[in-house]
Amino acid sequence: MMPGKVGTDTYLSPVTEIDGLSVDRLVREYGSPLFAFSEQTVRSNIQAAKRAFATRYPKVQFAWSYKTNYLSSICKIFHEEGSWAEVVSGFEFDKAVKNGVQGSHILFNGPAKTKEDLRKAVQKGAFIHLDSLDELYLLEEVADEEAERPKVAIRVNLDAGLAQKWDRFGFNLEDGQAWSAIAKVAQMEKLDLKGLHCHIGTFILSTKAYAKASEKMARLAYDVWQKLGVRLEYIDLGGGFASHNTLKASYLVGPDVCPSFDDYAEAITEAIYKVPFKTSELPMLVLETGRALIDDAGYLLSTVLSNKRSATGRRYVVIDAGVNMLFTSFWYDHKISPAQPYSKYFEDVSLFGPLCMNIDMIREYVCLPLLNRGDHLVIHNVGAYNVTQWMQFITLRPNVVMVKSDGSVVRVRQSESLSDVCEKEG
Numbered sequence: 368m369m370p371g372k373v374g375t376d377t378y379l380s381p382v383t384e385i386d387g388l389s390v391d392r393l394v395r396e397y398g399s400p401l402f403a404f405s406e407q408t409v410r411s412n413i414q415a416a417k418r419a420f421a422t423r424y425p426k427v428q429f430a431w432s433y434k435t436n437y438l439s440s441i442c443k444i445f446h447e448e449g450s451w452a453e454v455v456s457g458f459e460f461d462k463a464v465k466n467g468v469q470g471s472h473i474l475f476n477g478p479a480k481t482k483e484d485l486r487k488a489v490q491k492g493a494f495i496h497l498d499s500l501d502e503l504y505l506l507e508e509v510a511d512e513e514a515e516r517p518k519v520a521i522r523v524n525l526d527a528g529l530a531q532k533w534d535r536f537g538f539n540l541e542d543g544q545a546w547s548a549i550a551k552v553a554q555m556e557k558l559d560l561k562g563l564h565c566h567i568g569t570f571i572l573s574t575k576a577y578a579k580a581s582e583k584m585a586r587l588a589y590d591v592w593q594k595l596g597v598r599l600e601y602i603d604l605g606g607g608f609a610s611h612n613t614l615k616a617s618y619l620v621g622p623d624v625c626p627s628f629d630d631y632a633e634a635i636t637e638a639i640y641k642v643p644f645k646t647s648e649l650p651m652l653v654l655e656t657g658r659a660l661i662d663d664a665g666y667l668l669s670t671v672l673s674n675k676r677s678a679t680g681r682r683y684v685v686i687d688a689g690v691n692m693l694f695t696s697f698w699y700d701h702k703i704s705p706a707q708p709y710s711k712y713f714e715d716v717s718l719f720g721p722l723c724m725n726i727d728m729i730r731e732y733v734c735l736p737l738l739n740r741g742d743h744l745v746i747h748n749v750g751a752y753n754v755t756q757w758m759q760f761i762t763l764r765p766n767v768v769m770v771k772s773d774g775s776v777v778r779v780r781q782s783e784s785l786s787d788v789c790e791k792e793g
């Protein structure tokens with residue numbers, strides 16, 4: 368789909384409903400701005416991703432990346448669909464436990480685990496993905512104090528051919544740090560080496576990068592078995608699959624450049640099959656993909672507050688949803704649809720949020736029909752990283768609703784009130 372001068376027809380169709388529920392009604396009942404999630408989309412996304420991998424590889428396990436969206440109602444859908452939890456802080460670990468995830472289904476990543484975090488993880492039998500030698504020494508202390516033998520994986524960073532190399536997490540493969548950490552842990556009686564982990568970055572549009580990383584990880588697991596005699600249970604390739612959003616400065620729109628789950632799965636599994644494991648010996652393949660599973664299930668419904676003209680004659684539209692709740696607008700050109708039928712007159716506008724701050728711009732250039740105060744807009748692909756990275760700044764966080772598969776709506780997070788803020792001040 369190539370965009371024409373004013374986008375494409377479908378790109379600008381009014382979006383009056385979310386899964387059959389009228390935007391007008393949602394805003395009337397739950398206020399504006401409003402985050403709305405589609406249960407149906409979440410389920411179909413995770414089912415499609417699972418199908419893509421399970422039809423190509425014998426043992427696949429998804430783990431939901433909590434930081435991408437840790438609303439309990441969202442996490443629980445993923446857990447119902449069979450996903451484990453992938454957490455990166457003590458708080459996220461506790462949230463996963465509260466959501467009913469058993470410890471042995473939690474993968475604990477992150478560079479800042481405290482001794483108490485490690486103790487919790489050990490007691491619950493979670494998989495601890497080691498990020499540094501200091502963390503390893505801390506875990507040894509915990510192992511001496513606890514009855515359970517900690518289950519660990521080594522976080523590896525590697526050159527997957529990407530311009531931006533993430534080498535700040537875990538141990539580097541190419542310079543030998545990863546191998547020495549693995550060898551160290553493998554000979555420690557008190558630790559149980561279970562797997563290898565890597566996460567090559569985020570919004571990775573290149574399936575080749577995954578192929579490269581997967582082959583290196585599978586080869587590493589094979590070498591660990593052959594040379595150290597440790598047969599690892601899993602290799603974890605992290606997350607980072609792109610969603611259908613459009614990165615700023617990209618000419619083509621997101622849906623045209625984003626690989627499908629089948630594309631990713633094909634690249635990853637083909638690469639693993641280059642390593643001489645017998646089928647029955649293959650390690651479990653773990654995937655922690657976040658944004659690609661949730662971005663298009665989230666919408667931000669908003670209302671036009673005013674129209675004005677810039678000093679140079681450009682049309683400015685001010686809406687009630689700002690960057691305080693739409694963090695991702697800093698790197699995406701979010702797709703924006705009017706939520707009511709519109710005239711045939713379009714104009715390039717700059718779209719601003721309601722904050723009294725110059726940075727509060729949702730889109731610098733977007734072609735929209737003429738809008739009146741009170742008209743609604745639907746901002747698409749906002750399901751990842753917004754309801755976790757949003758901040759209470761100038762305004763309060765809004766309601767979040769879920770449109771359920773049966774067509775009903777439930778509020779899954781209540782909007783904040785003055786007392787939520789003031790209470791904390793004593």
Ligand SMILES: *Cc1c(COP(=O)(O)O)cnc(C)c1O
Pocket residue numbers: 432434435453455476477566568569570605606607608655656657658659751
């Ligand atoms: C953030 C993160 C993920 C999820 O990344 P996405 O880009 O949302 O897919 C997975 N694993 C780790 C270790 C992460 O830090």
